[in-house]
Amino acid sequence: MPNPVQARQLHARTSLAAESVFSVMSRLAAQHGAVNLGQGFPAGAPPEFLLAAAHSALGTADQYTAPAGLPALREALAADLNTSPEQIVVTCGATEAMHTLADALYGPGDEVLMFEPVFDIYRPQAMLAGAVPVMARLTLGAEGWQPDLDGLERLVTPRTRALLVNNPHNPTGHVFSRAELGRLAELARRHDLWIVADEVYDELYFGEAPTPMRELAPERTFTVGSAGKRLEATGWRIGWIAVPEGLSPPQVAGLHQWATFCAPTPLQAAVAAALPLARENGFYQELRRNYGARMRLLASGLRSLGLEVYLPGGSYFLTALAPGLDPVHLAEHGGVAVIPGDAFYAEGTAPAGLIRLAFCKPPSDLLLALERLERYLER
Numbered sequence: 036m037p038n039p040v041q042a043r044q045l046h047a048r049t050s051l052a053a054e055s056v057f058s059v060m061s062r063l064a065a066q067h068g069a070v071n072l073g074q075g076f077p078a079g080a081p082p083e084f085l086l087a088a089a090h091s092a093l094g095t096a097d098q099y100t101a102p103a104g105l106p107a108l109r110e111a112l113a114a115d116l117n118t119s120p121e122q123i124v125v126t127c128g129a130t131e132a133m134h135t136l137a138d139a140l141y142g143p144g145d146e147v148l149m150f151e152p153v154f155d156i157y158r159p160q161a162m163l164a165g166a167v168p169v170m171a172r173l174t175l176g177a178e179g180w181q182p183d184l185d186g187l188e189r190l191v192t193p194r195t196r197a198l199l200v201n202n203p204h205n206p207t208g209h210v211f212s213r214a215e216l217g218r219l220a221e222l223a224r225r226h227d228l229w230i231v232a233d234e235v236y237d238e239l240y241f242g243e244a245p246t247p248m249r250e251l252a253p254e255r256t257f258t259v260g261s262a263g264k265r266l267e268a269t270g271w272r273i274g275w276i277a278v279p280e281g282l283s284p285p286q287v288a289g290l291h292q293w294a295t296f297c298a299p300t301p302l303q304a305a306v307a308a309a310l311p312l313a314r315e316n317g318f319y320q321e322l323r324r325n326y327g328a329r330m331r332l333l334a335s336g337l338r339s340l341g342l343e344v345y346l347p348g349g350s351y352f353l354t355a356l357a358p359g360l361d362p363v364h365l366a367e368h369g370g371v372a373v374i375p376g377d378a379f380y381a382e383g384t385a386p387a388g389l390i391r392l393a394f395c396k397p398p399s400d401l402l403l404a405l406e407r408l409e410r411y412l413e414r
């Protein structure tokens with residue numbers, strides 16, 4: 036029976052509570068047995084050295100940590116990110132890190148600049164904090180995706196508080212060049228803006244390595260990262276924030292504690308052990324090699340089906356144009372799940388036929404998806 040009290044009393048902000056496009060497409064994929072090139076998560080198990088560390092942590096590291104995180108993990112991250120352990124706050128995934136920063140940095144009346152196409156969490160998180168998300172553009176031209184930095188500059192107002200830079204960028208895979216980042220840093224300095232740098236794909240690039248934003252604007256950049264993305268364990272929910280030197284991390288950790296208190300302790304311990312190992316044993320190089328090969332496999336397959344494909348400089352996504360293709364119909368009747376491009380746009384301004392495909396799946400899945408897509412497009 037419906038509960039009339041509850042129906043009346045949920046707050047208006049639940050209007051932001053729609054099922055995410057990633058959940059929708061994963062649900063459709065499961066329902067219809069479609070190959071899931073939609074939601075970006077690896078199909079296989081995380082690496083053995085990470086799993087072994089987790090097994091030995093269970094039973095020895097099972098109670099709360101301090102909200103800022105397990106000391107061993109803060110130390111490992113500080114070494115990895117070239118900062119001090121005091122500047123690190125460990126969160127429940129990068130999603131919670133971004134949410135905590137929205138709470139910490141902006142509020143009603145503030146404007147937050149971000150690039151469209153835009154990863155789906157940024158707009159609602161800004162709005163939940165009472166702020167207004169403002170869209171700068173990454174535009175699609177003959178050379179692929181390019182940020183419109185002049186356009187971004189024109190969007191700055193006295194109310195602009197922060198600039199959100201996702202690099203490598205989801206969904207386009209654009210890797211902002213050092214020059215582009217330098218220009219953003221200079222603009223942020225001139226207008227006194229915070230920079231939130233979502234760098235969860237920092238180890239996943241296929242050409243030039245992305246420059247960490249905090250190298251260019253150390254005094255104002257909050258860097259967000261993810262063990263789930265780096266170590267292929269997206270369900271573990273271990274993320275982090277590196278707070279600019281000279282600012283107070285306890286204030287950030289103090290907001291994160293109201294949401295989750297701390298991230299799961301045994302998983303923090305496992306990531307602490309695995310981060311230096313991943314560097315020592317060449318895990319990230321291997322990841323780049325594997326994913327680079329899969330990216331090229333998928334891209335050439337899509338091109339031979341006649342699709343326009345835009346190669347990413349980083350991330351595990353590529354974008355393509357498939358005019359007339361309906362991703363929901365494709366998942367239900369064609370056996371392949373992809374993400375519709377308009378999910379990354381606020382006002383239906385997506386390039387016609389834009390889709391995003393994840394290639395962090397086994398080559399056999401990619402080949403099966405291509406085969407099914409070919410049959411579907413023939414119909």
Ligand code: GLN
Nearest residue numbers: 057058073074075076205
């Ligand atoms: N980052 C992943 C993607 O873009 C998953 C996002 C999510 O489901 N929250 O596909």
